[in-house]
Amino acid sequence: MAKNHIQKMKSRAAAAAAASDIEPTLDPEIQSASLANQDEVASLAYAYWQERGCPEGSPEEDWFRAEADLRRQVQAAAAV
DSSP states (O other): OHHHHHHHHHHHHHHHHHHSSOOOOOOHHHHHHHHHHHHHHHHHHHHHHHHTTOOSSOHHHHHHHHHHHHHHHHHHHHHO
8 A cells, every 4th residue: 555655646746747847857867866856755755644644645745745845954954
């Protein structure tokens, strides 16, 4: 069940990115960092989902919360 939920979140995030105006990068280093970041987001989003009692539907809520929290962490670390 957990693997399915994480995969569903990753698929929806990929679809949202594909629908955006962001140009894909061919730089392998950036692609690698992006994949690592997706794994971090997925792990944190899964933890948030579990905290909410594993409800059905709307995995985007957890995904977007995880993205925002990780983004804040990176910005705070860069400001130091």
